[in-house]
Amino acid sequence: FRKMDLFSRMQRIEFKAAELVEILKEQEFNYHRASKWMGDHTLFTIQVVVLYVVSIHLIKDFMRERVAFKLTLPIQIWNLAVALMSGVGAAAMTPEYISTWNNRGYDATVCSSREDFFSGTGGVAVFVLTLARLPEFIDTYFIVLRKRPLLFIHWYHHAFTLFISWYGYSNLLPCSRHAIYVNALIHTVMYSYYFLCSLKIQLPSLVARLITIAQIIQFCFIFYAVGHTTVIHYLMGKPCELHDESIVLTWIMDLSYLYLFVDFYLNKYNRKIAKEDEVRAFKRD
Template identity: 30%
Template sequence: MPATPIYDLVVSLIPKGLASQVPVNLLAWEAGKTPLSTFPALVTAIATYLAVIFGGRELMRNRPAFTTSLKWPFLLHNLALTFGSGLLLVLMLEEIIPIWSRNGFYYAICGEGAWTMRLETFYIINYYFKYWELIDTVFLVLKKKPLAFLHVYHHSATAALCFSQLHGKTSVSWVVICLNLAVHVLMYFYYALTSLKIRCPWKRSVTTAQITQFVIDLFIVYFASYNYFAYTYFPNVPHYGTCAGKEHAAFSGMGCLTSYLFLFIAFYQKTYSKDKAKKAAAAKANQKLTNGSSNGHAKAK
């Protein structure tokens, strides 16, 4: 068995009495027994989220925005997600790296043995993180910030994506989740710093990291899916072998991640081309002011 010092440390910090009382359906995915493990439960959760944020927006329409009163809750929310995402990332890497080094990368993304019991527990925790992250939108509503389609869609769809992969048991899941957790460490730490009014010059880097994440995700997910479908339906086509997971999970993964990539690219272009245009306009105005001042001095002489 490979050494897992981080996992062992985390487990040692949990009181033995409490650890023994954790239900099995919180450690292993059992449809109908694990919380939020059925399609009706998923739909209800997402519908509730949409009702809360859009209903909340209407309730806030004629009310003043919450500002200073949300500073500390917002900071704690972001710091907790920064730490939680980082810890879960380390735990998952500690589990998957030995599998990768022992059996190779293809096995790590496609072998049935790459879907371990411990990874399944981590995937469930990550799935519940997606519901926790819905609070991001609640803060936007209370602050009377715009509800962008990308934000609402991304938060809703990611919960559905995690649900489909747990049902489909796709071994490649760890790639998408690990990259997402890494980006979230960067993103939520950025939000935490901005809540403290600390200037962060790497806002664009967060969006760039998100786009890079989806490019890598899609390359690996499409590669894994290609091998599954080639092995299953077109055995004469060159391929490495089959890939673990259900077909519905492959389609939902490819479709969802592809939509993310295009939406985030559009967001990047819209946001940063606008910023660039504003800076150019400001520079032009300053230049005119400088030139006008210079001409004034010249005339005065």
């Protein structure tokens, strides 16, 4: 009966838009209400991810024999919007992020004060940035409509991030503050770079390489945060605001992202350097 019930629920997409509007309209942000809303949409994220993965591959096949769209203006607007949203979000989170670390220590940033980070102006920023994981799928549709290479790392990263962000928001995982904050900083720089590129502004190739390195450092930073949380809670037995399933999913997310981004970096940049060295050697000969 449970399988039948799940199957029937999967056929219906439910999105509580009116409740979301009320949450965003409240004068004082209510994390518990926002958390419940996220928790109620766990199935929704799975449905959307399935539709996303299927649709991007269908569109890719559909575009195979067709002329690519340019989409210059929409891409410029999109990149600028994401850069601004990420920058404003990072600025809103900064006071609490730094204050907790300085005044209460690193353990507090990964194990407690969850309510502080998820409340007030910074809490609104966290909620909005978490919601934004859904429209970030637009990135992929730009890729397939423009007939650019669709990499596994790209759509896997978007799909898994949506699910774990919404699921983790509704469960206990204070160490996610590090992932959310650092990611907002990197997105600010990365989408600013994309915006400038979309304006045909020539930037040194080193910039793209440094952004990829920053993403890898981000996952190392998250790896340490999750590892630290795991050690002090499960091995040392210290009290920690933690949800077991969320910590497991975060481990899977971070390790897979770290592997994929390192592999991407090595394939893109090291092979390019090796090829350039071969060309130079050939010319010398």
